[in-house]
Amino acid sequence: MLLAPCIEWQFTEHANLADRVRAAAAAGYRAAEFHLWRDKDLPGITAALAETGLGLTGVCVDPRRSIVDPAERAELVAAVRETIAATAPLGKPPLIVASGFKVDGMSEADHFANAVAALKEAAALAEAAGVTLLLEPLNTRLFAAMYLVSTRLGLDLVEAVGSPNLRLLYDVWHSACMGEDMAEVLAGRIHLVAHVQVADMDDRHEPGTGTLDWGRIMQTLTDLGYTGGIGLEYFPTLPMDQSLQLTRATLAV
Structure with a gap:
């Protein structure tokens, strides 16, 4: 599986993301990922x-x-449109969407209907641009009022929108924080998952430093038929060469 370090939190001995791109490539990686783009040097990243x-x-x-x-x-919708345009020079990467917070007094049915309507508009822009949107469930440990904190609900939304350009980002750490059973929540719907991110429990560090059973996790992904990339979205506790070596050994990839 393609591994992608999160250069937002990793290779931080380099001050800017362009140099972190170079560091990730020098470490043998073929992909990377980061978070928000408006505060970044996009021309510099594009060049790197x-x-x-x-x-x-x-x-x-x-x-x-x-x-x-x-x-x-x-x-x-404007944010999606502007992000599509701004990131096109970066190779049209997948674009990650979180849900935002629950609205006081709004029913669950209305939350769902509003989410579907908004995501349909966003997905139409993605289809026109040839870009994939990744809907990411988070967790209540970090965000008590976040709407989307369930993998099942995220998959339900992707199915309801019905666009080939909207898929789910499954984050192992967020899911574990919510006490989900990975095999159960992804069973029969792995085709709706386009990206997976990993970090260990409890403190979101590199795989191999916490309590998660990574042999089971990776075997479950294989058994389900997942063939996409793995985003290494964790806070390293070791120098990056050692951190990535531990991660590779733990994930057995």
Whole structure:
């Protein structure tokens, strides 16, 4: 499986992301990912990607806006449109969308309907541009009022929108924080998952430093038929060469 370090949190001995792209490539990786883009040197990153041949497995839609609050829908759609345009020179990477927070007094049915309506508008832009949107469930440990904190609900939304350009980002750490059984929540719907991110419990460090059974996790992905990339979205506790060596050994990839 293609491994992609999160250069937002890794290779931080380098001050800027362009140099982190180069460092990831020098470490033998063929892909990387980062979070928001508006505060980044996109021309510099573009040049580093061209220089190294590195690809990107994810960039966040920026600014983050709610998919469930109708008052923010126009801003969400604008953010998707602007992110598509801004990241096109980076190779049209997948674009990550979070849900935003629950709206006080709104029913679950209305939350779902609003999310589907907003994601359909966003997905139409993605289809026209040839870009994939990745809907990411988070967790209540970090965000108590976040709407989308369930893998099943995320998959339900992807199915309801029905666009080939909207898929789920399954984050092992977020899912574990919510007490989900990975095999159960992904059973029969792995085709709707386009990217997986990993970090160990409890503190979101590199695989091999915590309590998760990575042999089972990786075997489950294989058994389900997942063939996409693995984003290494964790805070390293070791120098990057040692951290990535431990991660590779733990994931057995």
